Amino acid sequence: MLIIAERINATRTSIREALQKRDSEFFIQEALQQAEAGAHFIDLNAGTEASREVEDLKWLVEIVQDEVNVPLCLDSANDRALEEALKIYNKDEVMINSFTAEDERIRALLPIVKETNAQVIGLAMGEGGIPQSVEDRMRLVALLVEAVERYDVPQEKLLIDPLVVPVGTDQNQGRLFLETLTAIPREYPPLRTVCGLSNISFGMPNRKLMNRAFMGLCIGHGLHAAIIDPLDRKLLSVMYSSEALMGRDEFCMGYLTAFREGRLEK
Amino acid sequence: MLIIAERINATRTSIREALQKRDSEFFIQEALQQAEAGAHFIDLNAGTEASREVEDLKWLVEIVQDEVNVPLCLDSANDRALEEALKIYNKDEVMINSFTAEDERIRALLPIVKETNAQVIGLAMGEGGIPQSVEDRMRLVALLVEAVERYDVPQEKLLIDPLVVPVGTDQNQGRLFLETLTAIPREYPPLRTVCGLSNISFGMPNRKLMNRAFMGLCIGHGLHAAIIDPLDRKLLSVMYSSEALMGRDEFCMGYLTAFREGRLEK
Numbered sequence: 441m442l443i444i445a446e447r448i449n450a451t452r453t454s455i456r457e458a459l460q461k462r463d464s465e466f467f468i469q470e471a472l473q474q475a476e477a478g479a480h481f482i483d484l485n486a487g488t489e490a491s492r493e494v495e496d497l498k499w500l501v502e503i504v505q506d507e508v509n510v511p512l513c514l515d516s517a518n519d520r521a522l523e524e525a526l527k528i529y530n531k532d533e534v535m536i537n538s539f540t541a542e543d544e545r546i547r548a549l550l551p552i553v554k555e556t557n558a559q560v561i562g563l564a565m566g567e568g569g570i571p572q573s574v575e576d577r578m579r580l581v582a583l584l585v586e587a588v589e590r591y592d593v594p595q596e597k598l599l600i601d602p603l604v605v606p607v608g609t610d611q612n613q614g615r616l617f618l619e620t621l622t623a624i625p626r627e628y629p630p631l632r633t634v635c636g637l638s639n640i641s642f643g644m645p646n647r648k649l650m651n652r653a654f655m656g657l658c659i660g661h662g663l664h665a666a667i668i669d670p671l672d673r674k675l676l677s678v679m680y681s682s683e684a685l686m687g688r689d690e691f692c693m694g695y696l697t698a699f700r701e702g703r704l705e706k
Numbered sequence: 707m708l709i710i711a712e713r714i715n716a717t718r719t720s721i722r723e724a725l726q727k728r729d730s731e732f733f734i735q736e737a738l739q740q741a742e743a744g745a746h747f748i749d750l751n752a753g754t755e756a757s758r759e760v761e762d763l764k765w766l767v768e769i770v771q772d773e774v775n776v777p778l779c780l781d782s783a784n785d786r787a788l789e790e791a792l793k794i795y796n797k798d799e800v801m802i803n804s805f806t807a808e809d810e811r812i813r814a815l816l817p818i819v820k821e822t823n824a825q826v827i828g829l830a831m832g833e834g835g836i837p838q839s840v841e842d843r844m845r846l847v848a849l850l851v852e853a854v855e856r857y858d859v860p861q862e863k864l865l866i867d868p869l870v871v872p873v874g875t876d877q878n879q880g881r882l883f884l885e886t887l888t889a890i891p892r893e894y895p896p897l898r899t900v901c902g903l904s905n906i907s908f909g910m911p912n913r914k915l916m917n918r919a920f921m922g923l924c925i926g927h928g929l930h931a932a933i934i935d936p937l938d939r940k941l942l943s944v945m946y947s948s949e950a951l952m953g954r955d956e957f958c959m960g961y962l963t964a965f966r967e968g969r970l971e972k
Contacts, residue, residue, distance in 0.1 A: 607951055611958060614951035618926070640951065644958065645965045646972060653947035656922035660884070681919035685873055685880035685906065692877060692910065699911045706912060 441679055442665035444513050445479035450487030459486065459496055464503045475508040477670035481535050482508060485515040497521045501529055513537050519548035526556050535559040538601065541566040541583040550591035561634055564602045577602055577620045578627065585628060595630035599665055604635055608643035618661040625662060632664035651675065656682045677705045707945055708931035710779050711745035716753030725752065725762055730769045741774040743936035747801050748774060751781035763787045767795055779803050785814040792822050801825040804867065807832040807849040816857035827900055830868045843868055843886045844893065851894060861896035865931055870901055874909035884927040891928060898930035917941065922948045943971045
């Protein structure tokens, strides 16, 4: 499982405050802890205030990039913020989070993806929002695939997020999501899938329990990458055990190592 | 999920000792606690000593059957123990655990199953032991289905246990089991599937964590019934949340009720 570490996200109050204070030590610790916990990418989201986001994202990249050995995932809906941040980014590998099947977004973002050889997350969402069936989502996946091909970006660089809709609003949403997860690599073998888990439990009690269970189900349906908090020990325990059980962890070495390092819950 | 409560099993030392002492109060409490925790069947296994098993199983049935409102699952490899216990059993519904695709076992057990209108667990195991591919297991499922049809027992009464082999002996065993789980009702829609989970983690550290993760994966692959300890709060929490996420819990009412009753972990 490719872990995209989600903690540095300025839609969270504590992160926004530290960002406003330019508390570089705070962000260095956040990044180091997440890398230590097994993150493969550190996601940086500088928030949604258009007036500040370009400068804030650039500052975050500058602070974090030289402190960790893992690449960054630049997370913004603002094309200019991504473009400016990429200009100062100094590692080979990078991920961009995210584009959608909307023309404007495709035209703005995919030339940058091509130029920087980035991996990119594509959301299965178009002008009409999030579709309500596997077939309709697969139609959007087809649009995302066409888009990357038009810009000569290989399918291997694309991670599809089929978009999680809360199961509390419609009890079929979990199943619909999981069926889409398995349909994507069946139809397009080079594609990988990714998601943030926590939206599934929106509106329900005991959300963390439900998010953990959803992690297991997603691994059981082939999820390749997850945008998660790698410091969540219980969540990571479900990840390690489910991957071992699905034969995705050679000789169960990942599970056994996590156990020996005391990183699994009982 | 149909819960077959496993605690009263004389292969466990504490149960064997209580059985030798004829400690009826102990067994009544064990049965009541499991029924209260949501068991749909209380499994009774009186151990494997041929000389004692007939009397021991009869005694257990007598002690337990009038104390709980749920039916019993009579669990023995000894045909005579099952036959004698069924003679004194006084509820309408009963489950028999288990028969295999071996001729001798089929001939001994299925007439009793037919006569008592029992539900019956069939193990996907034949004269040659546990087969190592989905196809070979499905061949054994076909033999089990032929067997029940030969004795005029409807397929709806048969629960197939595809048999869990520890993932520590072969990392593909989890996936193989899960693929068999989905293949069974696809090929034989009236059949249900059942398993004991805990064998999956044999030889691994932190077994309970792995068993819980396997519960989630099994629900994600359509498991209908599980032989479990319903007093295991963490395991049941995974069960409730995974069923809600798979759309198997209408309006998530089972999950929400378990939450309100304080039966879910955080």
